[in-house]
Amino acid sequence: MDVRAQTAMVFHLDKCIGCHTCSVACKNVWTDRPGAEYMWWNNVETKPGTGYPERWEDQERFRGGWTRDGDGRLALRSQGKWDALLKLFYNPAQPNLDDYYEPWTYRYADLFDAKSGDDQPTAIAISQITGEPMAIERGPNWDDDLAGSPLHAEKDVNLDSLTETERKALFDVEQLAMMYLPRICNHCANPSCVASCPSGALYKRGEDGIVLIDQDKCRGWRACVAACPYKKIYFNWKTGKSEKCILCFPRLETGQAPACFHSCVGRIRYLGVLFYDAERVASAGAVSDDALVESYRSALLDPRDPDVLAAARRNGISEGFIDAAQRSPVWRYVVEWKLALPLHPEYRTFPMLFYVPPLLPVMGRTQGGLYGHDSREFHATFEDARIPIQYLANLFAAGNRGVVEDALRRLAAVRAYKRAQELGDLDIDSVLAALRAAGLTTTDAEAIHRLTAIAPYPERFVIPPIQREEALPSSCDPEHCKGSCGLGASVTPERGA
């Protein structure tokens, strides 16, 4: 058992209101630079929808993640060892600017310099790459809130395996249903981007599992852009280097939650430590699609198990990390309550960001568009849910409906339990029966309710003590490092000739 600590995340999709505050916070902190304008390390997608970059889930086109070969071994979908060298010159799986969008600004000076006339002066859109006037044809959330659905949402890759009726239910104009999917880097335990990097510039931090790119080592070969199935690595067209979400590690190292977590209006985000068995990472991903969620859950280690603790201490995991792991909200959501699921586990990268699937649009259909809370229908509701269970299963369980239904059943039971408690309009016996059927006790239900609805900052973000003085290589002379910024760069990152 090789115990590793991972800073893991849970996004509670029932609480996401799709406001993009997280995206803006991230953009203002990290990607407000030339070459990074198009990068959205954090973005919020409307589902069903094509996402960002367009149709990123289409791995026939973008070839991200791992595939399982006949012997049950994992292999990169994007490249082998030798053709990786050939793909340095041209990588057929790399998305280009048009798969994202051409970043633009406006020529604001026109507003002031325009000659007086009959018309209002306008600031025309200009490209942030060429500086030339341009027609805006795409944006980072072009299909937000199902805008232009016939053009965009129907191209959603996850709809491919749905029946015609299910599709129709989804796009029935009177009852359009949608959900939001905020995405950042998953900081996977088996990252395909790291495995693909020809220069070895990508790495996983040993202490906290954050996946980073060494900007001095990166040579811009772009293999990672293709290999990441979530398309969460972006190529900086100006510096010729790849960049990605850094989970705001400078903030984590000072005890603050990442900018997107901190700014989240709906408080949907949870951050905490998970222990996992590094020796089981590859084998856990080498099972059939249906078994993936369970397999990944079983590779996570109980931070209260004495054997795990002994192995963790042997690996040099500090007491502070162990304490954080024991208080981790992520452990509770993912393993204890089995509420949170990985996004597209079939990419087999063992993502460390988990989503609680949304219940609201699922339950909403039954009573003529009004949310149903009749306890008799707790289990019937899934059959004709507004968002088909199969669609959620395609997103969060590699098509395994059972896993998603389990999670939704628990969510519904907790909801009914609290409603019975607060409003008293539900039959408490059938509510308790539903709780039992979902495998929860009333204590569990109270804890789930507290963590979901009430938990304050320190309960949502149990940040392990990643101390600055430990994170900086101790060989760094303070006199030399004093001019450095949060990323430790003391030389301006300028494009080469």
Next chain:
Amino acid sequence: MMQSFLLLGLPYVAILGCIAGSIWRFRTRRFSYSALSSQFLEDKSLVLGSMPWHLGIFVVLAGHAAALLFPRVWAGLVASPTFLLSVEAIGLAASALAFVGLSVLLVRRLTNGRVQAVTSVVDLVVLAIFLAQIVLGVLIAVIHPYGAAWSTGTLAPYLWSLLTLRPDASLVIDLPPLVQAHLALAWGIVLLVPFSRLVHVFSVPLAYLWRAPQVVVWSNPRRWSSSVAAATVLPARRLFLRGAAALSVGGALLAAGTAETLGRFFFGPRLSEEQQARLDARKLERLRQTQREKELAVERAAQRYIRIATLSELDARKGRYFIDYEMRPALAFLGEDGLPLLISAKCTHLGCTVASELDAQGRVLCPCHVSFFDIKTGMPNAGAPAKEPLPHLAWVLMDDTQQVVASRGADGRDYGRVDPERAASLSVYIAKREERVS
């Protein structure tokens, strides 16, 4: 002046500049090391430019490197006309491929707005200089064909003279201007490497072929050292197993070889009685021969003189072979002065026995590697493989009564006097110890 700078000064400026510049850039502006791909901004014509260009130039450079760095091996290969023609054809095809690719890249860089946004002056210089270099190379291949052959005697020694710090421009100074321009431009490109996007050639990620898929970096040295033990158990065990497997395979091969020999000894086919008898007879014969040789040596060692021949038996043109006290072959001639001339017959090159008959110039031939030795001086001919002269031997002349009448020392001086009338009755001997008769 300009020419010698381009051929002798520029190479050193370029090589030193390339090494020093790259190191300086790596130490001070490591971030700027990048392939600077623009595929993200434009990929449709990039694939038509980048792929042919890189593949073509790789083949061309590999050919140049093989011919210039290993000229002897290469010269042996291009001696075959088939190989030479194939190499020329492949080179031309690859150049054409690179030319097409580069042209596409240049046009793309000049016409695409997005690509222009990331184009520097140096980028254009690089493209232009490479285009010129390829055109020059193709012109040379067409106007002065078979460069794969003629370069081994001109350009390769020139390059090696530079590399071994004995610069010699005379090897290339008379080559056609096209070739000299190609050379000068090549050095220019080398110099350009650290100051342009060309630095990416130092970044070819060959290590990717054998590195482990996942990379984990521990920031804290303390934690790293304590946890790395757990992390490296598997690789260490794998290394151990691999080493053990290699040792066992080696051991097994060794054991198999030994067992095979032993098996052959104990269980292998036996000789028939007839074969055994023949073998024993041959062994006996060899022993007898050794015995005879030993007896002769002992006999010689015991005797004060060894008789060679009578003086009248010696001939001026054809020598008589004999064996001296050290059991070495020697030749006896009749000298022009009517006295014996004894000379070693063991060639000073590799020890063959020289022939006994003189040629027209009074020389004997060593047939092994064709050295002619003048018997009067013992000197080999100029240019012969043998460098040292054949030594002369001392002798004594004795009459019927075993009275020494004359002798010649190892220093070549003669002692005593020979009465011509009695000459026929004298015999030539070599003596164990030098004797001087007054």
